[in-house]
Amino acid sequence: MRTRKIMNSPAYAEAAAEEMINSRSFWVDARMRFFKNKMAVVSLTMLFLLALFAAFGQVFAQWSYEEIDWSLLGKIKEQGGPNWENGHYFGVDELGRDLYARVVQGSRVSLLVGFLAGILAVCIGSTMGAIAGYYGGRTDQIIMGAFNITLSIPYIIFFVVWQAFFGRSLEQMILVMVIINWTAGLLIVRGQVQTLKNKEFIDAARMLGMSDAKIIFKHILPNMLWVIVIYMSISIPEMIMYESLVSFLGVGIQEPNTSWGALISEGAKTMTFGTLWQLGYPAAFFVIAQVSLYYIGDGLRDALDPKER
Amino acid sequence: MLSVQDLSIRFRTPDGYVHAVNDVSFDIAAGQKLAIVGESGSGKSQIALSILGLLAKNAETRGRILFENQNLLDMPTSRINKVRSKEISIIFQDPMSSLNPYMTVERQLNEVLELHEGLRGRAARARVLEALDAVQIPDAKNRLKSYPHEFSGGMRQRIVIAMALLCRPKLILADEPTTALDVTVQAQIMRLLDDIQKEYGSSIMLITHDLGVVAGFCEETLVLYGGRVMERAETRAIFNAPSHPYTRGLLRAVPNIHAQDARLQSIPGQPPNQLHPPEGCPFADRCSDSRDPCFNNLPPLDAGRHQRACLRPVEELS
């Protein structure tokens, strides 16, 4: 049963929507709660530093990430370790390339892929969720059918198949990751929209002749922002993980370009020779990123999720 | 048979102690029916739980609960387990959640017999059926293998009651047995409890927030507020001559078809904060008859047949 109230002023709907969405104090409160969480703040700082490292780390590198230091070839185990004098801060990899420069490049790729794919996937997922929840009926059925099929596909398998067929460029990689993960946040947004769409301010907006698209994007999705933010914080580290795993398997990023996963893979292959720095540095960066993202996600959940409060 | 003496219960919380029950005393004789009446949060359920040693882990108790001259409060779990269901059983408020949804009704009932009387198989089934018949579950024989969700709320509460009857306990604690049920079902369940009590001769301690339920059922009534006894007397006396302002307030909130003025009145205000219990009478700040001394002095409970804890004489109450 739905009671439809007729609002006589167009401003009413706007105001009501405004009130629900931007209840400014909600975000102010949330920010306060987040910054009270020490682990989250430390993690945010770490992530910021990592981003700076990825963006500007190359400035301090004495070598490019593709260049081979011929002087070290053949004696990498003895002389290829971390050394400030020859400019290889993190040592060199098994081909004599500067590991510092490669870690910078790897961080760039991993963070870029993770953030882009993570954010895009959640945007698509929540939009689809909003559409499914808003229209219901047949639309809902189709979207949910696609959702269930996607969930039952082992993602790496699909990833590998795709990479095998369409080549291994960075764009392809982001594309396939979005395809695999387009369901992120879909279910919860759908559920929320189903309850939201019967709220009075949405009714009012509809009666004022606002288009469905405008209602969804202007009035419903903003109300859902907290869900979307939380899902992004879950999705991004997951995407970084996928990328790394696939690159580890050798079907991700292509040489000489690199990512954390590819570097870890190389390091793991050579650790039998005792060149542990080749595993240690990339693994450390990967782990730091994952730890930071984990605690940021945790902090965001605590700060935003009404259930956690 | 059961004698509760100066029982106090408090709960340790991060914010301090919550004093749920304070210095409550009462007795229940064999075959007697006692009602404990109070609003939610008055500590009435905690009294029932403390009798069976089922209080939450952060609870601390003081006083004594003597059952056949043994103090239940300092019995180890292994010994109190012998009392639970066998000597004293309890009927919980919500039949929807107080039965295990993943076990057949028969298993939930016969495990009691197995535990306390060593009955299994056919003998146990006969006793289970007897109990289910006593609570008037139709076609009980064919429903033994059903799960709780296959019964209606009223039927589930009957099953819970049957469970409480299995070992013919000396005392049944009924903690709001009808609150979660429809009004028509409520009356049926209360009648059933009454019949069973007559047949089995058990004592009953009925816990309720609804004085209306008590009226035709219990001989004696104890009114609890803020974890303290406000008034205790024969039920008839409570209804005919309530002597405590709180009891009077409660009675005004009960619908009465005989009353000329059919308006119901609720008691304004909130129950006391039991984290920092007031120094004086817990009811003082909601009481229309309170005077200055009420706020600073704890009224003692009179001795005698009609006990009350109020500083103001009955004649002066409005």
Place this chain on the structure above:
Amino acid sequence: MLNYSLRRMMAVIPTLFILIVICFFLMRLAPGGPFTSERPLPPAVMKNVLERYGLDEPLYVQLWTYIKNILFHFDFGPSFSQKDRTVNDLIAQGFPVTLTYGFFSAVFVLVLGIPLGVVAALRHNSFWDYVMTGLAIFSQIFPNFVLAPIMVLLFTLSWGLLPGGGWNGGQWPYVIMPAVALGTSYMASVARLTRGSLLETLSAPYIRTARAKGLPERTVLWRHALKPSLLPVISYMGPVFVYMITGSVFIDVFFSTGGIGQNFIDAAYTRDYSVILGLAILYSVLTFALTLMVDLVYAWIDPKVRSGLK
């Protein structure tokens, strides 16, 4: 129940069919193929090769032949890149390996994860509780592809306790590390889930009822609390199996177990389409089968679902 199982199995068939068709066309549409190498083959040879693998026929005929062979002969066709070997050969060789350590890994996940969760819940805020929380965060941060190298570093290179790879006919020292590396993070999730769910169950009113019956705490736990608190764990095993199948690809590659994951990745390198497609179908079937199994077990255990199916 039987009806439900059949219905669920029927539902898998169209999904699988769609999957095969999509994969098949992706494969044909994709640029390049197993025979496009740097040095192009002479046209005559090329024609010969295409004929041999049936690639010169119209697409729909190829698709039909492919599906027919799978359905009626359980034949996934020849490998394009490895001469004289069929996809069936590869599966027959690699699949038992993957299944073996996968099975032990699942056992490890359940046999360690559930008791750990139970202990952590019963000794709430105790040492074991903290061990478990630590483990859960640890596994979130160290996925199997970081954990596996670390394990090899410790158990093989430093202490020499276990072989760092290979299979050797599945002798147990060779199975341990693949199984543990594959399962650890899911073990931690299962433990965390068990803990949370048991804590919730233990505060349920029907547990209080069980205690009021006079049952000893042990019986309350085993008879009344365990089953309800394991239900979420069971339904979580569905996704876990899917993750583990995925993870097995990595394990096969890293530990050189000779499982199908290695073939799968090799085929992706060489664009050996028939192998990729065959293995992708196998992985999907495995996923569906395990998910279905989990759902059936759940339906069988939960009386509410069971009676809903009648």
